[in-house]
Every structure is written in structure tokens, then in C-alpha cells.
Amino acid sequence: xxxxxxxxxxxxxxxxxxxxxxxxxxxxxxxxxxxxxxxxxxxxxxxxxxxxxxxxxxxxxxxxxxxxxxxxxxxxxxxxxxxxxxxxxxxxxxxxxxxxxxxxxxxxxxxxxxxxxxxxxxxxx
Amino acid sequence: xxxxxxxxxxxxxxxxxxxxxxxxxxxxxxxxxxxxxxxxxxxxxxxxxxxxxxxxxxxxxxxxxxxxxxxxxxxxxxxxxxxxxxxxxxxxxxxxxxxxxxxxxxxxxxxxxxxxxxxxxxxxxxxxxxxxxxxxxxxxxxxxxxxxxxxxxxxxxxxxxxxxxxxxxxxxxxxxxxxxxxxxxxxxxxxxxxxxxxxxxxxxxxxxxxxxxxxxxxxxxxxxxxxxxxxxxxxxxxxxxxxxxxxxxxxxxxxxxxxxxxxxxxxxxxxxxxxxxxxxxxxxxxxxxxxxxxxxxxxxxxxxxxxxxxxxxxxxxxxxxxxxxxxxxxxxxxxxxxxxxxxxxxxxxxxxxxxxxxxxxxxxxxxxxxxxxxxxxxxxxxxxxxxxxxxxxxxxxxxxxxxxxxxxxxxxxxxxxxxxxxxxxxxxxxxxxxxxxxxxxxxxxxxxxxxxxxxxxxxxxxxxxxxxxxxxxxxxxxxxxxxxxxxxxxxxxxxxxxxxxxxxxxxxxxxxxxxxxxxxxxxxxxxxxxxxxxxxxxxxxxxxxxxxxxxxxxxxxxxxxxxxxxxxxxxxxxxxxxxxxxxxxxxxxxxxxxxxxxxxxxxxxxxxxxxxxxxxxxxxxxxxxxx
Numbered sequence: 121x122x123x124x125x126x127x128x129x130x131x132x133x134x135x136x137x138x139x140x141x142x143x144x145x146x147x148x149x150x151x152x153x154x155x156x157x158x159x160x161x162x163x164x165x166x167x168x169x170x171x172x173x174x175x176x177x178x179x180x181x182x183x184x185x186x187x188x189x190x191x192x193x194x195x196x197x198x199x200x201x202x203x204x205x206x207x208x209x210x211x212x213x214x215x216x217x218x219x220x221x222x223x224x225x226x227x228x229x230x231x232x233x234x235x236x237x238x239x240x241x242x243x244x245x
Numbered sequence: 246x247x248x249x250x251x252x253x254x255x256x257x258x259x260x261x262x263x264x265x266x267x268x269x270x271x272x273x274x275x276x277x278x279x280x281x282x283x284x285x286x287x288x289x290x291x292x293x294x295x296x297x298x299x300x301x302x303x304x305x306x307x308x309x310x311x312x313x314x315x316x317x318x319x320x321x322x323x324x325x326x327x328x329x330x331x332x333x334x335x336x337x338x339x340x341x342x343x344x345x346x347x348x349x350x351x352x353x354x355x356x357x358x359x360x361x362x363x364x365x366x367x368x369x370x371x372x373x374x375x376x377x378x379x380x381x382x383x384x385x386x387x388x389x390x391x392x393x394x395x396x397x398x399x400x401x402x403x404x405x406x407x408x409x410x411x412x413x414x415x416x417x418x419x420x421x422x423x424x425x426x427x428x429x430x431x432x433x434x435x436x437x438x439x440x441x442x443x444x445x446x447x448x449x450x451x452x453x454x455x456x457x458x459x460x461x462x463x464x465x466x467x468x469x470x471x472x473x474x475x476x477x478x479x480x481x482x483x484x485x486x487x488x489x490x491x492x493x494x495x496x497x498x499x500x501x502x503x504x505x506x507x508x509x510x511x512x513x514x515x516x517x518x519x520x521x522x523x524x525x526x527x528x529x530x531x532x533x534x535x536x537x538x539x540x541x542x543x544x545x546x547x548x549x550x551x552x553x554x555x556x557x558x559x560x561x562x563x564x565x566x567x568x569x570x571x572x573x574x575x576x577x578x579x580x581x582x583x584x585x586x587x588x589x590x591x592x593x594x595x596x597x598x599x600x601x602x603x604x605x606x607x608x609x610x611x612x613x614x615x616x617x618x619x620x621x622x623x624x625x626x627x628x629x630x631x632x633x634x635x636x637x638x639x640x641x642x643x644x645x646x647x648x649x650x651x652x653x654x655x656x657x658x659x660x661x662x663x664x665x666x667x668x669x670x671x672x673x674x675x676x677x678x679x680x681x682x683x684x685x686x687x688x689x690x691x692x693x694x695x696x697x698x699x700x701x702x703x704x705x706x707x708x709x710x711x712x713x714x715x716x717x718x719x720x721x722x723x724x725x726x727x728x729x730x731x732x733x734x735x736x737x738x739x740x741x742x743x744x745x746x747x748x749x750x751x752x753x754x755x756x757x758x759x760x761x762x763x764x765x766x767x768x769x770x771x772x773x774x775x776x777x778x779x780x781x782x783x784x785x786x787x788x789x790x791x792x793x794x795x796x797x798x799x800x801x802x803x804x805x806x807x808x809x810x811x812x813x814x815x816x817x818x819x820x821x822x823x824x825x826x827x828x829x830x831x832x833x834x835x836x837x838x839x840x841x842x843x844x845x846x847x848x849x850x851x852x853x854x855x856x857x858x859x860x861x862x863x864x865x866x867x868x869x870x871x872x
Contacts, residue, residue: 134657136693140664143686147671178653178736205656206649206737226660230667 127151127168128237131161131187132176132203137226141174141203144230145237158182162190169198171241174233175220177204177211188218199240203228250380253298256459257291263470264288270477279334283469286326290466292319294459301382306369309385310362317357317364317396320458324350324403327433330469331410334476335426337417338410346406349399356392365393365444400441407433421479425472432468436461511608515542517565518601531587531608532577550576550584561591565602568593574611586615629712632836637710639833640762643769644707650733651704658697665690703730706758713756713840717864720753720760720788720796721746727764728786738782740772745787750796751863759837763845766830767800767857774804774854794863795843803854812847812855834859 128150132138138154145152153170155161159182161173177184184202191198202215205226212223222236264287271280296316303309328343353364361367367390372383407430414426440461502525505512511528515521522542524534532548534540542561546554553575564571570592578584591606644651669686672679703726728742735742768784775782785801807815818832831845838845843861850856 134661136661136689136696137657137664139689140661140668140693143668143682144664144671147668178733180736180741183736183739203660205653205660206733208649226656227663228660229663230671 125151126172126237126241127153127170129161129164129170129173129198130154131158131173131179131184133157133179134176137176141233144233145174148234150237158184158187158190161187165194165196165198169196172199172201172237174201174203174237177202177215178206185214185218188215188220192219201233201236201240203233250298253294253301256294256463260287260291260294260463260466263466264291267470267473270473279330280473282326282330282333283473285322286330286462286469287466289319289323289326290459290462293323293462297459301380303372303383306362306372306385306387309372309383310366310369313363313365313385314357316458317354321347321350321354323458323462324399327403327465328406331407331426331430331433334469334472335410335414335422335429337414337426337430338406342402342406342409346399346402349395349402353392353395353399356390356395360392361390362387364390364396366390396444397441400437404434404437407437421475425475428468429465429472432464436463436465505607509610513545513606513608515561515604515606516596516601517604528608531585531610548577550578551580552576561604564591564593564604568602585610585612587611629840632840633712634710636759636762636833636837639766639830640707640758643762643765643830644704646769647731647734647765650731650737651700653733654700654730655697658693658700661693662690662697665693707762709758711758713759715754715756717752718755718757718760720750720798720861723755723757723760724764724786724788724798726757727761727768730761731765731768734769735772735784738772738776740775740782740784742768743783743785745785747788747790750788750790751794753796753841753861754864755841755861756837760841763834763837763859764798764800766834767859770830770857771800771802771804771854774802774806776804778804790863791860795860796863797858797860799856799858801850801854801856803850803852806849806854807847812849815847816845831857 128145130138130141130145130152132141132154133156135156138156142152142154153164155164158175158179162182173187175184175187182190184204188200191200200220201222201224202220203224203226204211204215207225215223221240224232224236264284267280267287268284271277271284274280293316296312296319300309300312300316303312325347328338328347331338332340332343357364362369362385366385366387368387369385370387371385373386374381375384376382411427411430411434414423414430417423417426440458443461444458502512505525506527509527511531512525513528514523520541522540522545524532524540524545526536528534529536529540532545534544534548546558549557557573557575560571560573563569570590572588572590574586574588576584577587587608588611589606589608591604593602593604595601596603665686669683669690672682672686707730724744724746728744764786768786771784772782775784783803786798787801788796788798791797809815816831816835835845838859838861841861843859845857845859848856848858
């Protein structure tokens, strides 16, 4: 798969999950930036934008929804792939309604995640 | 007739009257032989008086000699009677001295009959007449009899006996007896020298006194009679007092038997040495014994429940050995039949008669009490079981409410494991394989697996349906464990937690799961109360050590508060402000905290919301309560 130098941001407050996703994406040759909170990710956007963001919904302070809102608010079209450990119909429709390209449930399969990222970046470009 | 003639007629009559009176007394009280001693003394003095009167009437030396010889007989009787009276009636005097006086007097009696015309004169040659006390009396004339010394020695011996008795009588503890002894012995000590003097002077022919002995011994008879009368009166008084106290004792016994019967108590006394047993009627019923006839301790023990019999036997043996009071509860009845509980209390005392030990016992049927206690215990067990079941139900309810969050808690480590494993597979396909990277991944997988395992373990313990298991706990740990379970839910509800643990908290004794459940309930309630809040939602949880060896955990919210003016209402079952709640959470919390000997209550915060306080006893003060 021609991923080239695709830059993916991983935003998850759980260090274990964050580290695992970072490794998984790096193993297929992606460049990965990991953030422990939504605020840290939003701060980084002033410097550069990733090609895609893998976003956890359930985080203290700024949640995944808040980050989605902030992106919309700043008119930033960074494609969002949502992953959640707390899957509910409400969460799914809310995340997708806010513009998420994909909605995945933890634990997430590598092929599904990579496909979602690929799909999101392809559509975006 | 001179006054002496009257006296001579009256004195024997008086003496015989007294003798008759005390003779009758002796017939009724054969054991009081001193009455007999008095009778013979009085008869002897009466005989002496009569013989001395006859002596005064003698016309010839032969008549005089015959009477004088005979006079030694009542004199010997008098000596023997006096010694017997002093020894037996007064309990004083030296026995050897008494025996010596009697022996000498008997020797003098024999000498009087065997030597000369009479004891004092070898031959009576003639009789002279002297005028004394307004009358004429014959006086014998002749050579003295050397054996007369025997009579004198007998008198001296009796005097010594009486002097010794007087000395010892002064130590007599009873004042009345001391006075009586002094009177009797004193009258002999005073009268005997008078008689000796009178006999001596008349022997010397200076002065003749008729009635030498009778007049000397008359006060003795009066003193003896006085002493006997007084002791008779005293014994009558004693007898009457004894009768009164016997009557009172009988009344007291009757009253106590009545009281004992009214209380349904049974009495029994056991004399181990004689192997005798006395039981009240109630005791016979209690031990299922025949209503009449002799019963042995073995019969009582045989009716005691076989499992309690040896213990009771040992208690009785120990009580006798140590002479101490004892208490025991035991059953009566067959092992396979209905039994009744008996509570017995006993004491050991020495018998009045011979000091042998007597075990007294009072027993009561306490079956009802035992049945009541058993029933109470059963109810308590049932209540605890119901409390545990309700706690479990409430736990399941709250966990089902938290299920989404709990799934999230479990999904996190699973996501980490899967991501890491799949990354590792990809790294393994590379050439060369980065083994350091693989190792780091595997370490993370192991760690995430452990986390998942802990979540499952925690869930399983919360869902397990078990009775309370009290162990030593740190209250702060309980709070942290509960917060772990509910963390995801708090994230979902966008509620932050301010956790303020106190340092240096003493441990508590409690059931970890049930206390976590209380914390979960309180935090969940706090979140619910703030559900409509638009600003930041925060639950403050703090622990604090308070005086009196107690610890407290407080859960505060700044939610809508409680509308009911009575905050206690929120702890009532089926009271809820939630549309989908059944209102059991706080009432279950209260029953759990109550079972931990603690208390739970609510207060309104100064600004908004309420605080729930849970106070629990620290380990020292609960150690005994939970034992």
C-alpha cells in the first residue's frame, strides 16, 4: 500500500492504547504523532496539520466530540477516524454527524483501522 | 419452846420443800443432775438439823453418842452433794480436791462409828447442861478422840476445794453464772469456818452451839436454790427465745418456699458425705422424679441430658472441693427427645450439726429464654442474609447501570493488547527483526493483560453473591477501588472527581465489596444530582479521621439538592427523585453501614447540593464488636 509519508495523529488519554496505535501505524510506515489530550492535539494544529487524526471519544476535559467541534469551528478539514471503547448508537450518530469519516470500536482490528485511515485520506485528497 | 425449837422444826421442812421442788425439776430434766445434787444437799441439811435437834434433847451420854455418830452420815452426804453440785452444776472446782474432801469425810464417818463413843470423844462420861440462845443444851464431857482430826481435815479439804472453785469461777464469761457460782461457793467458804469454829469451841466446852452444821449450811442451801432458780429461769427464757426463733424460721421458710414456688424455682440440697438429697416438689417435677420417696443424686443426674451430665457432675465436684458458689445451665431430657433448659445456681456451706458440707441449689426452667434466644439468632441470621441479598441486588443494579463504562474499562486494555500484537506481527515480517521493539511490545501486552484481568476480578467480586466478609481495610483504598470502577462513567457524564484523602488513617474492619458498593452508590447519586448542571460538574470525596477512634468518608456534590425538608427521607426505601430508579440505593447503603457498626447521614452544603457522611469505627473499637 502506497502510504508514503502519511502523517497520522493519534489522540487518546490512555497511554497503553496510544502507544499500541502509534506502533501499529508506524509498523506500516506511517508517520505518527501521539497526543494524550484533545487540547494538546488542537495546540499542534497551529504548527501543522496531520493527514488524518485517530480520535478517542472518551477523554477527560476535552472529549472527542469537543475536538471535532473545535476542528469545525476552526474550519480545519482534517479527516477524523473515531475509535471508542464505549459504543452506543447515540455516540455513533453524534460522531458521524459531526463529520467523522469512520467510527470504529475498541479493540480495533488493524486492517479495519488502516482501511479507515486510507479511506479517509483518499477521500480527503 | 424457845425460838430454837421453832427453827429446828421449820428448817428441815424448808429444806425438804426445796428438795421436793428440785426433785420434781430433776424428774423432768434427767440430764440436769445438779438438781439431784441439790436435792441430796437439802435432804442432808434437813437430816443434820433434825439430828442436831435430837442431840439437844439427849438425856444420857449413850443417847448423845448414838445421835452424834449418826450425824456423820448426812454430813458425808452433804460433802459429796456439795462437791457434785459445784463440779457439775457450776462447772468449777478441782476434782482431786473434791475427791479428797469426800474421802476424808467418809473416813471420818467410819472413824465415828468405829473409834470411841463418837468422832470427837473417845468416851462420853457425863452430860453437862449449858444455857445458851435462851435454852438449855446438853454438852458431853470426856476425853477427846484423836480421829477427830479426820473430820477437821475433811473440812479443810472442802474449804480448799471451794476456795479453788471461787478463784476459777471469776473467769466464767457469763455474768449470771459467775454471780451464781460466787454465791454458792462463797456461802460455803463463809459457812464452813463458822461450823468448824462452832464445833471446835463446843468441843473445848467453852461454848456450846446446837445446830452448828445446819445453821452453817442453811445459807449454802439458799444460795444453791437461788442459783438453780435463776438458771432455770434463764433456761426457760432461752427455750422461749428458741421457740420464737424456731417459729420465725418456720415462717421465713414458708414465705421463701412460697416465693420460690411463685417464681417457679426449684430447690435442692445435697450432702455429699451422707449421700443424702432433699428436693422441693418443684425440683422433683423439674427433674422428672417420683413425687415422693428417697432420691439420690444419681437419679437427678440421670435425668440430665447426656451431653451435659458429665459437665454438671464436674461442676458439683469442683464446688464441693473448693467450697465455692457455682452457676450452670444444662438440659434435662433424653438426647433424642424434647429437652428443657435449666439454669442452676448453688452454694456450699457447712452443716450445723457436724460441719459436713451441704450443697444448696436453686434452679429455674429457662427453656423459654433459650427458645427465645435461638429464635432471635435465627431472625438475626435471616436479617443478615436478607441484607446481603438486597446488597447484592442493589450492586447488580448499579453495575448494570455502569455496564457501558465497565465495558469501556475492559476495552481499553483489550485495544492496547490487540494493537500491540498486530504491530508485533508486522514488525516480525521485517528483516532484520527489531527484537528490542518486539520485547517492548510484549511487555506492554503483558501489562495490559494484567489490567484487563484486574477489571474482570473487580467485576466478579462485585457480582458475586456472598455473605459479608469482614477484613482489615484502609478506607482510602476502598475509595480508590470504587473510583476505578466508575471512572469511565464519570468521563461519560463529564463529572470530575476531587479526591482528598486524609493521611495516617487507622484501618477499619469491613467487607470490601459492600463498602465499595456504598461509595459507588454515593458517587453515582452525586452525578445524578448534577445531571442538569450546565457548568462544571464536580464530586468531592474526602476522608477524615475524627475523635473517638472513628473514620469518615464524605461525598459532596453541588447538584439540585433534596426538596424534602427532612433529609432523612432519602434513606427510606423506595424514595427516589429519579424517573428510572427504585430508590433502594441509599437504604441499602444505610443497612450496610449499620452492619459495620457505623452510621450514614446527609447534610446540606452551604452553597448548593448535599454531602453524605459515612462514619465507621476504626479497627480498635470494632475488634470486639465484630469478633
